[in-house]
Amino acid sequence: MPKKFEFTAVLDHPAHDVHAALIDERYWRDRIAGSPTATVRIENPDGPGTLRVVVTERAEPADLPALVRGVVRGPMVLERSDDWGTLGADGATGVIVGGATGIPVDFRGTSRLQPTTEGTVLAMRGEVTVKIPVVGGRIEGLAAKMIRQIIEKDRAALAAWLTR
Incomplete structure (x- = not known):
């Protein structure tokens, strides 16, 4: 049975700035720069003001929780795709989809960026x-x-990006 998740992050920056960062290729390249096992692919699927970013990261079994190590054989490669739509007066909507090799895991979610x-x-x-x-x-x-x-890492990286 699927496990539901729900998270909320609050940023002290205007929605326009947050959205601009989320659709900026430089943000995503900076986001993974510290991870030697990560790669990123950027696309603009629906034109200006949108972005699809595909992040792939490799994890060695020793870096995984014991329960997962007992199931995974060899390295696990996690791939996630974030799609962001255009920003309107009421915010923007995103979709995140992902999965991994070495273990039959899939996740899917929607994101909502709202100005306050x-x-x-x-x-x-x-x-x-x-x-x-x-x-x-x-x-x-x-x-x-x-x-x-x-x-949470995305939120922290986004906050750092916006304050530089």
């Missing part, structure tokens, strides 16, 4: 599914926690 009087709220909700008998549900919980960590 103090800055911007970035809310994400979705679900993660791991198709492994017996331990799949426990790994789904770990995967949801890992997605939360990725989103």
Whole structure:
């Protein structure tokens, strides 16, 4: 059974600036610059003001939680795709989709970037599914926690990018 997740990040920057960063190729290249195992591919699927970014990162078994190491054989490659639409008066919508090699895990979610009087709220909700008998549900919980960590790293990188 899929595990649902929901996260909210608050940024002290206007929605226009946050959206501009999220659709800026330089932001995404800077975002992964510190990870020697990550790559990024950038596309503009629906024209100006939109962006699709595909981030791929490799994790060695020793870097994974023990429960996952017991299931994964060899390195795990996680790929996620973030799609951002144009910014309107009420905000912008994004979609995140991902999965991994070495373990049958898939996740999908929607993001909503909304302006507030103090800055911007970035809310994400979705679900993660791991198709492994017996331990799949426990790994789904770990995967949801890992997605939360990725989103928090994205939020911190975005805040740092916007304050430079």
